[in-house]
Amino acid sequence: MTVRSFTGRRRCNLMLVAVVAITGWITLQANVASLRPPSRLTGWCLFAVVLFLTGFNVRKKLPFLPALGSAALWMQTHIYLALLSLPLFLVHLGMRIPDGPLETSLALLFSIVWSSGLYGLYITRVIPRQLANLQREVIYERIPAIRRRVSERSRQLAMSAELASPTIAAFYVDRLLGFFERPRGWFYRVWPSSRRQRQLITYIRDLQRYCSPDEQRVAWQLADLVREKEDLDYHHAQQWKLKSWLFLHVGLTYSLILVALAHAVLAEAFRGF
Amino acid sequence: MDEQPVVVERPQRWEAPFGDQMTRMDVDALLTIPPFRDMDESRFPASCSLRDVLLNDARIVECNNGDILIREGDYGNSAFLILDGAVRVVLESLPPATLGRQSARRPGWVRAIAQIWNRSAAPESRHQVRQQRGAAASGAGVFLQDVPGVLDAHKTLRLQRGEMFGELAALSRTPRTATVFSDGRCVALEIRWQGLRDIMRRAPEFKHHVDKLYRANSLATHLRETPMLSRVSAEALPQLVAAAEFETYGSFDWYVEHSRTPTPARLASEPLIAAEGHYPNGLLLIRSGFARLSVRQGSGHRTLAYLGKGQHFGLAELTQNWQNPAGPVAILQSLRAVGYVDVIRIPTAHVESFVLPTLESAEIEQLVAETRRSRHFALAGEHPVSSNSAHAATTAPSAATTLPVSFGALGSSKSAGSERELETSLLEFLVETRIMNGTQTLVVDLDRCTRCDDCVRACEAGHDGNPRFIRTGPRHGSFMFANACMHCVDPVCMIGCPTGAIARDSVTGNVLINDATCIGCQTCANSCPYDNIQMVEIRDPKGSLLLDEQTQQPILKATKCDLCVDQLGGPACQRACPHDALVRIDMQNLDSLQAWVSR
Numbered sequence: 001m002t003v004r005s006f007t008g009r010r011r012c013n014l015m016l017v018a019v020v021a022i023t024g025w026i027t028l029q030a031n032v033a034s035l036r037p038p039s040r041l042t043g044w045c046l047f048a049v050v051l052f053l054t055g056f057n058v059r060k061k062l063p064f065l066p067a068l069g070s071a072a073l074w075m076q077t078h079i080y081l082a083l084l085s086l087p088l089f090l091v092h093l094g095m096r097i098p099d100g101p102l103e104t105s106l107a108l109l110f111s112i113v114w115s116s117g118l119y120g121l122y123i124t125r126v127i128p129r130q131l132a133n134l135q136r137e138v139i140y141e142r143i144p145a146i147r148r149r150v151s152e153r154s155r156q157l158a159m160s161a162e163l164a165s166p167t168i169a170a171f172y173v174d175r176l177l178g179f180f181e182r183p184r185g186w187f188y189r190v191w192p193s194s195r196r197q198r199q200l201i202t203y204i205r206d207l208q209r210y211c212s213p214d215e216q217r218v219a220w221q222l223a224d225l226v227r228e229k230e231d232l233d234y235h236h237a238q239q240w241k242l243k244s245w246l247f248l249h250v251g252l253t254y255s256l257i258l259v260a261l262a263h264a265v266l267a268e269a270f271r272g273f
Numbered sequence: 274m275d276e277q278p279v280v281v282e283r284p285q286r287w288e289a290p291f292g293d294q295m296t297r298m299d300v301d302a303l304l305t306i307p308p309f310r311d312m313d314e315s316r317f318p319a320s321c322s323l324r325d326v327l328l329n330d331a332r333i334v335e336c337n338n339g340d341i342l343i344r345e346g347d348y349g350n351s352a353f354l355i356l357d358g359a360v361r362v363v364l365e366s367l368p369p370a371t372l373g374r375q376s377a378r379r380p381g382w383v384r385a386i387a388q389i390w391n392r393s394a395a396p397e398s399r400h401q402v403r404q405q406r407g408a409a410a411s412g413a414g415v416f417l418q419d420v421p422g423v424l425d426a427h428k429t430l431r432l433q434r435g436e437m438f439g440e441l442a443a444l445s446r447t448p449r450t451a452t453v454f455s456d457g458r459c460v461a462l463e464i465r466w467q468g469l470r471d472i473m474r475r476a477p478e479f480k481h482h483v484d485k486l487y488r489a490n491s492l493a494t495h496l497r498e499t500p501m502l503s504r505v506s507a508e509a510l511p512q513l514v515a516a517a518e519f520e521t522y523g524s525f526d527w528y529v530e531h532s533r534t535p536t537p538a539r540l541a542s543e544p545l546i547a548a549e550g551h552y553p554n555g556l557l558l559i560r561s562g563f564a565r566l567s568v569r570q571g572s573g574h575r576t577l578a579y580l581g582k583g584q585h586f587g588l589a590e591l592t593q594n595w596q597n598p599a600g601p602v603a604i605l606q607s608l609r610a611v612g613y614v615d616v617i618r619i620p621t622a623h624v625e626s627f628v629l630p631t632l633e634s635a636e637i638e639q640l641v642a643e644t645r646r647s648r649h650f651a652l653a654g655e656h657p658v659s660s661n662s663a664h665a666a667t668t669a670p671s672a673a674t675t676l677p678v679s680f681g682a683l684g685s686s687k688s689a690g691s692e693r694e695l696e697t698s699l700l701e702f703l704v705e706t707r708i709m710n711g712t713q714t715l716v717v718d719l720d721r722c723t724r725c726d727d728c729v730r731a732c733e734a735g736h737d738g739n740p741r742f743i744r745t746g747p748r749h750g751s752f753m754f755a756n757a758c759m760h761c762v763d764p765v766c767m768i769g770c771p772t773g774a775i776a777r778d779s780v781t782g783n784v785l786i787n788d789a790t791c792i793g794c795q796t797c798a799n800s801c802p803y804d805n806i807q808m809v810e811i812r813d814p815k816g817s818l819l820l821d822e823q824t825q826q827p828i829l830k831a832t833k834c835d836l837c838v839d840q841l842g843g844p845a846c847q848r849a850c851p852h853d854a855l856v857r858i859d860m861q862n863l864d865s866l867q868a869w870v871s872r
Contacts, residue, residue: 003868006853063731063849064385066842071727075851117454124723131749132719139745140724239724246725 011077017080021087028091042092043267047260049085053078054253082117089114106263109256116249123245127238134231140239147232151180154225157218165215167207168222175203176222184233192237197230280815283828284792286771287325291351291465292317292332299472300327303462306356308479309658316475323472330468336360336455342463343439343453350776351465351791352440361429362774363452364497385841395816397809401572401789431456441481447582448562448782465773482505482840496617499558501585516553523545523562523613528765528802539705540565540574543609546616547586553594555618556628558746560765561584562614565704566606576701577606579709580862581762589635589647592632595625605647611704612763695867702749707802709860710845711759713744713836715776715781715846716869719751721854722754731849739809742834742846746803752870757846758805758834760784761860769796775831778838785835793829806833 024045031041056078059068068074089110098107133138138146158172180198184192204223208216303309309323313790317323322382333356336342342353345366351630353360399441432438432453442449443466464472473480496502496514505513524542547557549568558578565572566586580586594601619628629637703709726744742757764784767775774791786797800805810827811819819828836844836857847857 003865003872005872036493055407060730060849060851061734063727063845064388064735064837065842066848070848071851072853078507088420126377128852129720129751131724135720137741137745137748137753172598174509179778242723242725250441 013076013080017084018265021084024084025264037271039094040094040267040271042088043264046085046088046092047264049081049088049252050257050260053082053085054257058249080116088112102259102263102266106259109252109259110173112251113256116245116252118243119247122126127242129269130237131235134234136228137236138232140236140243143236145269147229149226150229152234154180154222157221157225160218165212165218167210168215168218171203171207171219172222175200176226179226180229184237188233189240191237192234194234196202197226200226201225206260227265278818278820278821278827280822280825281828283823284790286792287329290329290332291463291773292469294619294768295328295332297324297328299333300324303327303331307836308354308476308482311478312472312476317471326468326471330471331462331464334461334463336459336461338455338457340455341452342455342458343442343449343451344463345449345452347449347780349439349449350773351463352437352443352469353463354437354464356460356462359451359456360438360459360461361431361456363454364428364430364438366426366451388734388737390558393814395812395814396739397739397830397832398812398816400789400814437483437486440469440486454856467771467773496558499585501581501588502628505827506628508788509627510573513619513623513627516620518558518618518620520546520616520618521613521617523611527612528563528800539574539623540567540609544613545607545609546614547604547608549605549607552601553587553590553604555620556591557608557625557855558589558617558619559584559586560615560617563611563704563709564614565609565611568592568606569610574607575697575705577697578700579704580608581709589640589643591621591624592629592637593644594621594642595629596637602644602694605644612707612710619684625830630669632834695870697861699749699752699870702747703807706747706754708747708754708759710761710763710867711760712762712859712861713760713834713844713857714745714857714860715755715757715759715834716858716866717744717753718757718854719748719753721852722753722850723852723854725851727849727854728846731845732834732837735837735845739832741807742805756805758784759803759860760834760836766797766801769800771796775788780840781836783836783838785838786831786833788830788832791830793831795829795831797831806831808832 028038031038056074059074060071062068063071093107098104148219153170156175158168179196185238204226206217206221211219244271304324304327309327311321314323317326321487322512334342334353336358343349343359345363368431438453441447473483494518496510502510502513543565545565547553559582561582564580564586565576566578566580569575587604590602590604599627630829632640708714724744726860729744732742742755744755746753746755746757748754760783762774764777767777768785770776771794772790772792774787774795775784776787793808795808798808808829809832811830820826821828834844842848844857847855849855853872855867858869860866
């Protein structure tokens with residue numbers, strides 16, 4: 001098994017991108033020199049590039065055809081081709097702001113899709129590391145069931161007949177019940193923060209002065225459950241972000257293709273000679 | 274999907290007998306000849322009588338001159354007893370073409386694409402619950418084209434009536450060590466290993482006989498195949514064979530205790546083969562299984578490496594003592610059995626007389642230098658590992674005191690500059706959890722994994738909508754070893770299978786489950802130390818749950834990763850990951866793991 005370092009691969013890919021960019025530039029200059037409108041060439045190239053980039057989603061649906069190449073190869077091609085598509089897009093625009101509703105919508109869509117791709121590149125590199133720093137690994141679809149178990153466990157601890165502690169029970173109802181029972185808000189999904197967890201742990205620590213040794217033990221067990229719930233919420237928020245970003249990115253791409261197709265048809269129909 | 278359950282008869286152990294042609298008359302005849310004649314039938318329970326074992330787990334094989342019964346390198350699940358005629362055991366390797374090797378059958382791309390439309394609507398649906406009688410797979414019937422040519426060109430050993438062969442590979446779950454073909458017309462009784470296991474359990478004299486054969490044959494073959502003994506003269510080799518001792522440490526069903534023993538206590542429970550600081554009284558060759566190499570560190574022991582089949586222990590110390598008898602060294606590391614291990618011990622006197630004089634002077638110098646380095650670093654509190662012995666780890670992270678360690682005999686490069694360092698804690702983790710048993714371990718880099726589940730979807734796409742692994746498992750740092758069958762070097766899941774449904778593929782060696790003959794007893798799932806086998810409730814094509822007519826419980830089948838054996842291109846999971854976060858790695862080649870981990 002040959003393993004290439006990421007640095008080596010990146011270097012190689014950038015060189016390839018440079019070669020493609022130079023070749024493209026030369027081709028474009030030749031096109032201009034021949035007095036043909038460059039926007040036609042760049043437009044069709046851009047459309048082909050967008051179609052090829054969308055092909056990645058098709059490749060994912062055909063994992064049993066090794067001849068298509070690995071998903072990792074497609075991903076690298078997708079990233080670097082997408083990066084190249086921006087200068088191509090700007091050249092196609094002629095470095096001006098488009099006018100007309102169709103062209104404006106198309107330019108906006110392309111910009112949004114391109115930017116979302118860049119954002120996706122960022123979060124797919126950053127979020128996995130953040131999740132790997134947590135102690136436990138959780139599958140997204142199992143989070144609701146695990147959350148329920150944690151919530152149930154916390155309730156059992158706090159309301160234990162054996163302990164019979166009004167202090168713990170009251171504290172649980174006042175401070176912890178909402179945290180364990182209710183889902184985190186939308187703001188947490190977009191911007192997860194451990195502030196709430198730290199706050200609750202501080203409350204638990206403060207509670208110690210009013211507790212017997214048995215109650216203190218239960219209080220620390222509740223603190224462990226708070227951390228566990230926080231990890232689950234964090235996993236949920238970050239994985240949700242990754243999944244919903246992809247959903248948006250792919251969905252917008254199909255809109256982009258439709259509008260681009262409409263633009264291509266009209267451009268060809270009215271291009272003149 | 275139809276929700277009404279369907280009641281069916283549950284599959285039983287002997288529904289698919291090993292040989293359809295076996296009759297009770299054949300069994301009666303077998304019971305009149307040794308070794309069966311001497312067995313006490315009353316020792317066998319009514320549910321598994323000797324007659325039933327012979328009727329269902331054995332078959333009579335008739336061969337013509339040149340027919341191949343066993344091919345070297347194949348993974349076989351049966352042993353043979355010669356009833357009439359003779360066979361020849363080829364003592365050297367034959368070319369693959371001579372042996373008529375078949376390559377694995379894969380579907381075409383049209384059938385591969387058609388899967389998209391042919392997918393079942395219900396999960397785990399089956400068109401048949403059991404294997405039809407008469408549909409048992411039989412060998413392809415390969416024969417040697419040129420028997421006289423083979424006999425002229427290669428050394429062979431003739432076995433005659435009453436002798437047994439093939440038991441070694443069948444019982445130890447290892448590849449066949451030699452090719453065996455029929456010498457003239459021959460009739461043999463082929464017993465699949467489940468039957469062999471049941472007979473050995475009830476007939477101690479038979480067990481003793483098989484053990485004796487096991488030791489005698491494996492010893493001679495192993496010594497012959499060991500590289501460092503390749504220069505030993507033909508006259509000296511029999512003396513080594515006579516002097517060598519065959520030792521077994523640990524338990525064949527180690528997995529039972531493994532799951533019960535807490536991780537920190539596992540090293541203490543591992544049988545000690547050789548102790549650090551003791552006199553080196555022989556060269557140890559690992560025949561099968563794994564052994565842990567460790568040194569004392571503080572109040573505990575630090576794992577430096579693990580040794581597998583084909584590797585050795587103690588050569589450096591013996592060489593040093595042979596060169597410098599006035600200043601002998603003790604054993605520099607401890608060796609412990611991980612699970613179980615078969616070891617061959619060649620006494621020191623024989624090593625010095627027959628093996629060491631055949632080594633090149635450069636090799637001797639290197640071995641002596643290693644012991645000097647090891648002793649020097651031991652005094653400094655650091656412990657490098659002998660370069661030719663092991664799957665190795667680093668010592669301390671400090672560059673000033675760390676001796677870079679090159680990897681062992683299994684496929685690693687020893688050229689200058691190729692030395693790599695594997696984190697000690699990762700190595701300890703692999704040995705503690707026994708994950709080093711895997712040849713196709715699924716490792717996920719959680720720093721790169723976006724949890725997109727493309728790998729699971731790819732697996733699902735190749736298995737009729739049913740994924741065969743779970744993206745969860747033991748973790749070390751940011752690396753997760755997922756619950757996907759690792760196709761172990763020592764697949765303990767196979768040990769208790771009553772029907773042979775879980776077995777090694779004869780061509781690839783991968784561990785596969787024959788769904789039609791699986792009776793859902795859960796023995797393999799319970800045996801797997803890594804929880805990589807899942808029991809599933811099966812349905813008919815309409816989606817109705819299938820229930821056992823006697824117990825009214827759902828019928829279960831064992832499922833696991835099969836490396837996409839009937840798909841193009843092998844395991845789809847690795848190809849499906851867009852972020853280079855997933856890989857299938859052979860733990861026998863730690864170079865690969867190290868390269869991947871340090872990308």
